[in-house]
Amino acid sequence: xxxxxxxTGESLDKILNELGKGQIAxxxxxxxxEEYLIQNALDKIISWILPASDRELNLFYMDGEHExxxxxxxxxxxxxxxxxxKIMVVRNTRIFHSKKTLSExxxxxxxxxxxxxxxxxxxxxTFLRITGWHLDDLRDDGxxxxxxxxxxxxVDGDDGQGRETWLPxxxxxxxxxxxxxxxxxxxTDRLGDTLTAGLPxxxxxxxxxxxxxKRKRIFRILAEQGKVLYFSQIKSESKLKNVxxxxxxxxxxxxxxxxxxxxxxxxxxxxxxxxxxxMIALEKLMTFVGEKAMIExxxxxxxxxxxxxxxxxxxxxxxxxxxxxxxLSTLKDLLDQGDHPLMILAILAREIRLxxxxxxxxxxxxxxxxxxxxxxxxxxxxxxxDIKHLGGSSTPxxxxxxxxxxxxxxxxxxxxxxxxxxxxxxxxxxxxxSKAPRLMMERFLLQVCSS
Numbered sequence: 001x002x003x004x005x006x007x008t009g010e011s012l013d014k015i016l017n018e019l020g021k022g023q024i025a026x027x028x029x030x031x032x033x034e035e036y037l038i039q040n041a042l043d044k045i046i047s048w049i050l051p052a053s054d055r056e057l058n059l060f061y062m063d064g065e066h067e068x069x070x071x072x073x074x075x076x077x078x079x080x081x082x083x084x085x086k087i088m089v090v091r092n093t094r095i096f097h098s099k100k101t102l103s104e105x106x107x108x109x110x111x112x113x114x115x116x117x118x119x120x121x122x123x124x125x126t127f128l129r130i131t132g133w134h135l136d137d138l139r140d141d142g143x144x145x146x147x148x149x150x151x152x153x154x155v156d157g158d159d160g161q162g163r164e165t166w167l168p169x170x171x172x173x174x175x176x177x178x179x180x181x182x183x184x185x186x187x188t189d190r191l192g193d194t195l196t197a198g199l200p201x202x203x204x205x206x207x208x209x210x211x212x213x214k215r216k217r218i219f220r221i222l223a224e225q226g227k228v229l230y231f232s233q234i235k236s237e238s239k240l241k242n243v244x245x246x247x248x249x250x251x252x253x254x255x256x257x258x259x260x261x262x263x264x265x266x267x268x269x270x271x272x273x274x275x276x277x278x279m280i281a282l283e284k285l286m287t288f289v290g291e292k293a294m295i296e297x298x299x300x301x302x303x304x305x306x307x308x309x310x311x312x313x314x315x316x317x318x319x320x321x322x323x324x325x326x327x328l329s330t331l332k333d334l335l336d337q338g339d340h341p342l343m344i345l346a347i348l349a350r351e352i353r354l355x356x357x358x359x360x361x362x363x364x365x366x367x368x369x370x371x372x373x374x375x376x377x378x379x380x381x382x383x384x385x386d387i388k389h390l391g392g393s394s395t396p397x398x399x400x401x402x403x404x405x406x407x408x409x410x411x412x413x414x415x416x417x418x419x420x421x422x423x424x425x426x427x428x429x430x431x432x433x434s435k436a437p438r439l440m441m442e443r444f445l446l447q448v449c450s451s
Contacts, residue, residue, distance in 0.1 A: 012041050015227055019048035024085075025226040026199045029219075031096070031209040032231030036275035038208050040247075041229060042089070049204060050085050057081045064092035064209075065122050069187040073194045076203055085202045094126045095188045096212035096219055102130060103157035104211045113166045117340045120166075121174045131155075135180060138171045140431060169342045172431055188218040195225050241268070244278055251279070252295075255286050262297035270304040315344075316351045320407040324449035328442055341430055341437035348444070349423045351404075354396070356416040358404040366390065372409070376402050415451055422447060 015028075028045060030038045050059055058080045062072060067090055080086035097105060105127050112120040128135060131154050133146075143163075151160040199205070205226075212219055222228060245264070252258055259267070259282075271277035281304050285295050288303045315334060318326035334344055361367060370383045376399065384398040395401075426440045 012044070012229060015229060016044060016048060019045065024049055024204065026203070027195055027205040027207070027222055027226030029207045029209070029212075029222045029226065029228045030231070031207075031212050031228075033210065033233035034231040034275060035210075036247075036279055037231045037243075039276075041231070042206060042208060045206065046087060046089070050087055054082065054084050058084060058086045060086075060088050062088070062090045064090060064094045065125075067093060067095070069095070069191050072205075073190055076194055076199055076205055079200055080202065085204060087204045087206060089206045089208075091208050092122075093207050093209050094129070095191070095207075096209050096216060097126055097130060098213040098216060099130060099154075099156070100213045100215065101211045102127065102155045105130075106155060106158050108210065109170055110166050113170055114339070114343055117170070117173050117343070118177070120170050121177060121179055124170045124174055125179050135171065135174055138167075139175050141168070143167050143171055165346070169340060169346070172342055173340050188216070192218045192221045195221050240275075244275055247275065248278065248282055251282055252286070257286060257289070257293055257295060259285075259295045260297065263295050263300050266297045266300040267304070270300065312347055316347065317403070319348070319351060319445060319448055320355070320403065320410070322410065322449040324446060327445040327449055331438070331441055331445065335438055341441065342427070344441065345423060345427055345430065348441070349420065349427075352416055352419045352423065354400065354404040355408050355411055356413070356420070358401070358408040359411070359413055359416065361387070361390075362405065362408065370405065372406065379405075419444075419448060 018024075030041050030045075032038060046055075046059065060075060062068070072088065072090065075088055105123055109120045109123050109127065112123070125135075136142075137145075148160055151158070151163070195205070207222070214220075248259065267278060267281060271281055281300075284303050285299055289295055289299055312334065315327065315330040318330055331344070335341070362370070367383060367386065369386060370379070374383075379402050380398045384401065387401060388395045422444055426444060429435050429440060430437055
């Protein structure tokens with residue numbers, strides 16, 4: 001399948017066709033937003049260049065998080081251990097980032113902080129290396145010292161709005177993981193010189209990246225000396241579904257399996273039609289069904305489980321209903337899925353604030369049209385417009401407000417304020433002590449559900 005190549009680079013089919021004719025470049029760069037397609041292209045290029053029997057001794061990997069340009073250059077100039085070709089792969093390299101890509105990097109951190117905090121933290125460490133800011137200076141609310149003006153000067157193209165929702169979370173996660181940003185020299189010039197001088201015959205470099213600054217010298221050298229393949233994010237939902245279905249069919253057909261029409265719909269709901277998440281799900285499904293050729297909707301439901309969004313909704317709903325067993329089990333699911341405790345804490349705090357705002361709104365007398373027994377459709381048509389008029393563009397979704405209004409009679413004003421104070425104490429403890437996050441949040445849910 002000819003993958004999208006965007007405004008820079010070649011098509012994968014063209015490169016594979018050249019490899020089939022023995023036309024192998026000294027270096028390849030695969031970059032863009034579609035992580036699964038990049039990995040798929042990487043696997044195909046490696047399989048064409050290097051026989052499986054040679055990969056144990058002549059295929060080497062380096063991760064961008066720990067990349068060492070000096071060691072990479074030395075390896076590129078060293079002949080292979082056994083006669084034949086040698087490949088050096090650097091996955092998720094950081095060498096193409098610069099101050100010009102900071103706004104893109106910030107956006108990626110925002111996008112990943114909920115679903116993949118580890119990836120967000122790796123990007124954040126790159127962010128720190130480029131800006132010169134230090135992690136120790138930002139922890140314990142030190143990030144608040146960065147003024148809007150300072151942020152705008154450093155991160156060109158990003159207004160900094162809303163950074164209080166993600167910056168403290170990624171700072172504390174990075175601290176908890178023992179990450180650090182080493183402000184080393186920019187030694188990409190050595191790599192550029194090595195590639196320009198020419199690699200020993202048979203040696204090949206393959207780099208993967210998410211974002212690149214095309215103005216950097218190293219990018220221009222790679223474009224001149226090798227092949228560049230760009231995978232732009234597929235924004236059209238219909239196009240994304242088509243790519244997913246075609247890719248999935250190829251994988252399933254190789255195993256003699258098919259996905260039923262109902263299963264497609266459920267899989268899309270569970271994975272959001274994300275290529276990477278969908279492919280991981282397919283691998284699980286093929287193992288689960290065993291010898292059965294057709295994968296049905298019930299198989300997807302049984303294997304994939306709830307999405308994180310569904311789990312979050314179940315947590316807040318259980319807490320408002322004061323259902324302690326369900327609250328505790330859903331909290332466990334979120335933590336087991338890898339959600340950071342600070343992110344879960346923010347969700348709980350938001351729900352308590354919504355309940356408090358709903359109680360204040362009802363006591364203000366400004367919702368004469370509201371009745372506790374009205375259904376959602378009527379609320380949406382007759383009450384929500386008045387609330388939106390009061391709240392403006394920042395007004396939450398109508399169903400969120402409807403649920404808060406329904407459940408707020410179960411909580412007193414004093415209790416809600418008390419819960420917020422408890423959450424502040426937990427937030428401080430998470431950032432300054434080694435107390436168990438799960439235990440503290442379980443105690444909080446016990447406090448809410450039993451009062």
